[in-house]
Amino acid sequence: MNNDSGKQPSQPFRNPSTLKVTNIPAVIDPKTGNPIILWRHIQAAFEKAKVILNGDSLVSFMIDENLEEVIPLRIAYHPGVVLDVVMETTERIISTKEAVSLSQIHSAGKEESKGHDDDRLNQTVATLAIEDNTTNQSLVVHPERIPHDIQSSILTHNLLHNTPLHTIMYGQADIKQSIEQHFDLLLKKQEEMLHMQQRALDRLAKIQTSVQAVLTQTYELHEYPIP
Structure with a gap:
């Protein structure tokens, strides 16, 4: 699971009913270069997989800048962690x-x-x-x-x-x-994560506005130096 070792990273998943652990190889996102786990690979190993949990936390699908789920569906790679697969039955x-x-x-x-x-x-x-x-x-x-x-x-x-x-x-x-x-618990956790992501985007927008204002002021001082 170490990228430095030259081996392809893999993510361990556990079936809560049998406690059996299955390693699913990660793939490299061509845009970011980061390892990810495709949802279809998880469903190939766990046919009735519904959601993925990291302890008590829901592992949500990765989203783009428009808060839309990236297609094909995928989750982030969690090194050193065994994720639980909650299945329909x-x-x-x-x-x-x-x-x-x-x-x-x-x-x-x-x-x-x-x-x-x-x-x-x-x-x-x-x-x-x-x-x-x-x-x-x-x-x-x-x-x-x-x-x-x-x-x-x-x-x-x-x-x-x-x-x-x-x-x-x-x-x-x-x-x-x-x-x-x-x-109901899963939906509540997902709503909380969406609210947190929205707050992070709002903060980023404020930071970008502040940076733009500083850059504009610096440009004006450069173009119109104080005599």
């Missing part, structure tokens, strides 16, 4: 794993309770069947005659059967929220 994989883990914990905690509730339901149905055979009458079970603990067991049984659907819905909501928060 990274947040979705993490959120899905968390949702599956929560579902497994919930299922394990409820398995024993579900077994006891099913036994109580079966016992109640068997008792009602015996009473019906004894009296030879039509059996009509009124809700108010069912014991309170049995009603609770029925409610729990229904909830357990509906749990997978709720888990999927909550998992999808978590994935959507994580993606929205991530991109």
Whole structure:
């Protein structure tokens, strides 16, 4: 990665999901002579690459004097730094794993309770069947005659059967929220960088104006010397 060594510089990029590091060769910008990394080379190594991060900072595309992104898209070369590649599926994989883990914990905690509730339901149905055979009458079970603990067991049984659907819905909501928060943060950082670049350009314009005024004054003194 040292230009003095005669070797072509390369930029290491890391996949946050696997922690695998891939070196991508830099190319020399013919206008500036500085090494750069082309975005298409990054996408060739990381097919679903979305953005590049240097720690917690967004690595934005290089822009021209009109604040337009230079085509082909490129980023600056960062010697001695491993850049992270945020890919389209990274947040979705993490959120899905968390949702599956929560579902497994919930299922394990409820398995024993579900077994006891099913036994109580079966016992109640068997008792009602015996009473019906004894009296030879039509059996009509009124809700108010069912014991309170049995009603609770029925409610729990229904909830357990509906749990997978709720888990999927909550998992999808978590994935959507994580993606929205991530991109909101990236947009905020990009806006901050654009504001900083604009302030730098404003300062440069003021400096150029001051220099031009000094040059004009010097020219006037040279053309019209003080007697």
